[in-house]
Amino acid sequence: MRHLLSIADLDRDEIGRIMELADSFAEVGRRDIKKVPTLRGRTVVSLFYESSTRTSSSFELAVKRLSADLVSVKAAGSSVDKGESLRDTIATLSAYEPEAIIIRSPHAGAAQLVAQWTDAAVVNAGDGKHEHPSQALLDVYTLRERLGELDGKKIWIVGDVLHSRVARSNILCLQALGAKVRVCAPPALMPTGIAALGVEPLHDFDAALDGADVVMMLRLQNERMDGQFIPSAREYRHLYGLTPERLARAAPEAIVMHPGPMNRGVEIDSSVADLPDRSIITTQVEMGVAMRMACLDVLTRRARRVEGWG
Ligand code: CP
Numbered sequence: 151m152r153h154l155l156s157i158a159d160l161d162r163d164e165i166g167r168i169m170e171l172a173d174s175f176a177e178v179g180r181r182d183i184k185k186v187p188t189l190r191g192r193t194v195v196s197l198f199y200e201s202s203t204r205t206s207s208s209f210e211l212a213v214k215r216l217s218a219d220l221v222s223v224k225a226a227g228s229s230v231d232k233g234e235s236l237r238d239t240i241a242t243l244s245a246y247e248p249e250a251i252i253i254r255s256p257h258a259g260a261a262q263l264v265a266q267w268t269d270a271a272v273v274n275a276g277d278g279k280h281e282h283p284s285q286a287l288l289d290v291y292t293l294r295e296r297l298g299e300l301d302g303k304k305i306w307i308v309g310d311v312l313h314s315r316v317a318r319s320n321i322l323c324l325q326a327l328g329a330k331v332r333v334c335a336p337p338a339l340m341p342t343g344i345a346a347l348g349v350e351p352l353h354d355f356d357a358a359l360d361g362a363d364v365v366m367m368l369r370l371q372n373e374r375m376d377g378q379f380i381p382s383a384r385e386y387r388h389l390y391g392l393t394p395e396r397l398a399r400a401a402p403e404a405i406v407m408h409p410g411p412m413n414r415g416v417e418i419d420s421s422v423a424d425l426p427d428r429s430i431i432t433t434q435v436e437m438g439v440a441m442r443m444a445c446l447d448v449l450t451r452r453a454r455r456v457e458g459w460g
Contacts, residue, residue, distance in 0.1 A: 151448050153265045153272040157283045157322040165326055169291050171444035172437070178215065179440055188447055189218035192454070193248040195270070197239065199225040199255045204410055204435055205275050205285070209252050212442035221246060236260065237267055244268045249450040253277075256374075271449035279313045279374055285409055286319035288441040290327055292434045293364060296405060301328030304361055306404075309368030309390060309417050311335040311344065313375065316409045317368060321347050334358035336390065338379045339370075355390050359400035366407040367392050367418045383416050392418045405430055 151164065160168075178186055194213045198206055206222075213220045221243065225231070230239060236255070243251065244267070251268055253261050254275040261274035276282040290300065297303055305324050311317045311333050324331050325348060332350040333340070344351050352358040359365065370379075370386065380386045387393075397404065406422055406429040414420045423429055451458070 152452065153261075153274075154283050154445055154449060155261050155265060155272065155274045156281050157286050157319045157326070160283075160323075160326065162326050162328075165287065165290065165323065168287060168441070168444050168448060169294060171447060172287075172291050172440045175215075175443040175447075176437070176440035178443070185215050185217055187217050188443075189213070189216040189249065189450060189454075192218045192450065193221065193246050194218045194250045194252065194446065195221045195223070195243045195246065195248040196252045196275075197223045197225075197243065197254070198275070199230070199236075199253075199260075200276065202254055202275070204438060205254065205282075208435070208438035209273075209275065209284075209442050209446075211439045212446055215439070216443055216446060218249070218446075221248070236263070240264050240267045244270060249453045250446055271453070273445060273449065276315055279315050279318075279371075281319045282315040282409075283319050283323075284438075284442055284445055285316050286323035287445065288438045289316075289320055289366070289407065289409070289434060290323050291441050292407075292430055292437045293405075294327075295433075295437070296430060297363065299328070300324065303329045303363045304332070305329050305364045305366060306332045306334060306358060306362040306401075307349075307366045307368065308334040308355065308358065308392070310339045310370045310379075311368065312339045312341050312379075313371035314368050318347075320366065321349055325349075332358060332362075334390075336380060336386075356396065356400050359396065359404070362401040362404040364405045364407060365392060365397070365401060366409075367412075368409070369411065369413055369417055383413075387416055391416060392422050394419060394421050397422055404428070407431060407434060409434065 250271045252273040258278035258280035265272040
């Protein structure tokens with residue numbers, strides 16, 4: 151595996167092997183000293199052109215637990231503020247000879263471009279509304295820990311599907327593992343042609359919830375909206391918010407997920423987000439470190455001349 155740009159580049163076997171590797175790094179995370187020498191003496195660059203809490207912090211922890219040196223650059227406060235281009239920024243950071251570059255960008259396709267400009271392995275940490283592959287990998291890993299194999303499991307993804315890179319990556323990843331995926335959104339927030347991905351698109355949330363094993367809620371991504379997509383947050387909550395009443399009525403056994411950040415009281419109520427047994431939102435964050443350690447291990451094997459991965 152040369153880069154992690156899109157889940158479409160991975161097959162079921164590869165996803166399974168990354169999850170196996172994540173198991174071993176999850177064990178490291180349970181030790182007193184949560185560090186292994188896998189990337190000792192190596193360098194990883196993290197370049198974030200967009201805000202992040204979970205992805206940036208868990209990649210940082212993953213890099214440090216693998217014993218690599220981390221160069222962390224945020225667009226704000228860097229020479230990007232002075233007009234430096236992405237290409238020049240990558241050329242500059244590549245001069246440190248990093249084994250991997252982790253990039254988040256508001257532009258779809260940015261990670262793909264970076265992969266053409268550097269010898270480092272490139273990790274797409276979110277590119278516009280295109281993909282967020284490490285999020286999908288940690289989501290399926292979290293689900294497999296909870297439910298076992300995902301073949302035939304009914305995973306319903308609900309909310310602003312139109313602007314969601316998490317939705318696209320999860321649809322591809324869940325389907326690769328044999329899950330049945332349904333998406334639910336208001337008409338204005340449903341991508342045209344989404345059915346071509348093999349998912350069932352629905353607009354009525356109460357009907358859509360029926361039979362769900364898992365409900366994955368999505369945030370309204372206002373930063374990617376160029377107009378009025380919903381009448382109001384209040385109206386949106388009324389029709390598409392995951393309230394305790396709606397969950398109890400329509401999907402009484404379903405597990406609740408959310409990639410974060412959450413807008414509590416809009417797409418999900420606090421009393422649902424914080425349900426002790428059924429909400430696995432905090433577990434998703436926890437699993438992110440082991441999964442991202444696994445991704446960085448796999449992606450740097452070629453540079454480290456480690457056998458055992460294509
Ligand atoms: N899920 C996710 O990508 O969260 P952050 O934006 O906080 O990284």
